Amino acid sequence: MEKQIVFASHKQRFSLPIEKIEKIIQWEPPIPVPETAKFVLGMIQYNGQVLPIIDLGWRLYDEPTSINEMAKLIVVQWQAQLIGLLVELITGIEDFDVVQFECVDSDLTIDKAYIDSFIKTNHDIIIQLEMETLFADNIMLDKLNQEIEGPQCDELTEDVAAE
Incomplete structure (x- = not known):
């Protein structure tokens, strides 16, 4: 059995392995960051650090996610750091055989590396996402991460500590 968090975006169900999930939190509006990809909504404070917030609807469907009381942020591990994914609805935590x-077979016409596999259920198909490739080769998101962790922050911390 494999435990997955299952969520919805644009009338499709997706999943991520539970071990990739840090936490699920309530939606809160992020602080916008200029000159980033449109799916990067901005940043929030999370456990004493800055957390980039990604709109999964924008990333996958080129349409924004509907924000209402059911919208959640899934804090996930991506490239050795945390990011928040905005999703419309968490449908549950499920065990799949x-x-x-x-x-995904490379002979299929699916060329999206972020699709890890399809989970067959009695009434639909759930797409399991591969977090490490979901934002692969996205220069804007990589640049945003470098700016957050960049030397300017280290230098500022050293300056403050010296005072």
């Missing part, structure tokens, strides 16, 4: 997973 390994026979329910159908891996």
Whole structure:
């Protein structure tokens, strides 16, 4: 059995392995960051650090996620750091049997590396996302991460500590 968090975006159900999830938190409007990809909504404070917030609807469908009382932020691990994914609805945490997973075959016409596998259920198909490739080769998000962790912050911390 594999435990997955299942959520909805644009009338499709997706999942992520539970071990990739840090926490699920309520939606809060982020502080916008100029000159980033449109799916980067901005930043929030989370556990004493700055957390980039990504609109999964913008990333996958080129349409914004509907924000209402059901909208949540899934704090996930991506490239050794945390990011927040805005999703419309968390449908639950589910256990799936390994026979329910159908891996993406390279012979198929699906060229999206961020689709890890399809999970077959009695009434639909859930797309399991691969977090490490979901934002691969996105220069704007990589640049944003470098700016957050960049030397300017280290230098500022050293200056404050010296005072």
